Amino acid sequence: MFTRRFLPACSLGLAATPALVRNARGQGSFSSFLDGVRTEARRNGVSANILNQAFANLQPNDRVLELDRRQAEFTQTWPQYRDARLSQTRIDAGRRAYAENRALLQAIEARFRVSSRIVVAIWGMETNYGSFTGNFNVIEALATLAWEGRRATFFRAELMAALRILDAGHVRVDRMRGSYAGAMGQPQFMPTSFERMAVDFDGDGRRDIWDNKADALGSIANYLARSGSGWREGEIWGFEVQLPGRFDTTQADHRQMRAVAEWARMGVTRTRGSLPQGGDWAIVIPGLSRGDTQAFMVGQNFMQIRRYNPSNFYATAVGLLSDRVA
Structure with a gap:
């Protein structure tokens, strides 16, 4: 769900390494940056235990910075983009996912008045129907991008939200995995979007968009229903x-x-x-x-x-x- 466009690292004339980024932007050491985040998080009620777990052995991730810089230009043509995402394999997998989760999708559609077909399509586009939700440590990725400094305010806010999500017990530290930019779980929500839009659809007390399909799909529907002017029930896209x-x-x-x-x-x-x-x-x-x-x-x-x-x-x-x- 997170898309930003920036120039590739090679066009900047430097390798995407934390040391060079730090020196170029005067951000100081990564450890001192984490100390500041820890102080802010404690002031906002995040427990010391969660912070100790989240920051244990944390280091800036060079791969995160490299991928971030590659988002500068959208190089695919529309036919290339369309055909890659509308492959017969993805369509067939979507039909199976729809059939296997029909009762759940009907319940979600009844509650949020959002097309279940659109919910499944977004699920398929974001994480191939939940089969790949990203393998980056979300705290590490967000801390790297917030420390790097180009969009420090945005990513620091996302990092703080991620720490609050951990503190609330919605997901374990080791399970908070996602994209290089911090988009999480089956819907690929950024942490602040999680706080605003994720739902506990099955009523178990947690909003688990990683391993709970009811919460993940319900959260997609809730996002569409509550954003902007809302979803218009019964209308086609x-x-x-x-x-x-x-x-x-x-x-x-x-x-x-x-x-x-x-x-x-x-x-x-x-x-x-x-x-x-x-x-x-x-x-x-x-x-x-x-x-x-x-x-x-x-x-x-x-x-x-x-x-x-x-x-x-x-x-x-x-x-x-x-x-x-x-």
Whole structure:
């Protein structure tokens, strides 16, 4: 769920090593940084025992910094991105996951009024239906990025949230694994998103998005339901359209909602079937910047998916995957 774009380390002319980063940014030693975090965390009620466990033998992780710098440019074209995420293997796995968890998904949909197909698609996109949730120590990753300094305020806040989550007993220190950027569990929530949006769906007293499918899938649904203007029950995310030959592509913007009748007057048609009878919709062309012309008409629920990850590539792929898994 966490996406940021920065220049690769090689383009900066230096290797992504903690020593060089520290010297360049004057952040001081890693141990002194942890001392400051420990003091702040204790003031905020985190137990000494949790801090001792979380910081035991902690060192900055060079691989985290290397991967962080590689997020600068999104180099895949829309067809490459789409085809990699809509492989038949992923679709088949999604259909099995949907069938095997049908009762749970129905219960989640009934509570949050969010499409279970979208929930499964996000689950599939984020962690391949829970099969790979990341192998980085979240505390180590967040501490490395907060100490490195370029986005110190953001990652220090995430680190403090992660320590509070441990202190609350939602997950053990050794099980708090995730991405290099600290996104955690089956939904890939950042720690502050966990605090705001994770739910204890099965009522066992813990919000376990790592090993408890009910909590993980319920948390995805809760995120979609509570973010922004909320999920619109019963509405589809969007569909593929054909654009007229002289279509002004500056109007292809997820923020430019128009009445469907207006799009129809411009010559926009649905690739399969007919346009909806009403409502406001936008046109997106995910690969426009690279010359790809595949276009989609999208509604408010597309915007909700973008709140999970603010990328038209991501939101469109989630929508297409949801259409295929159930």
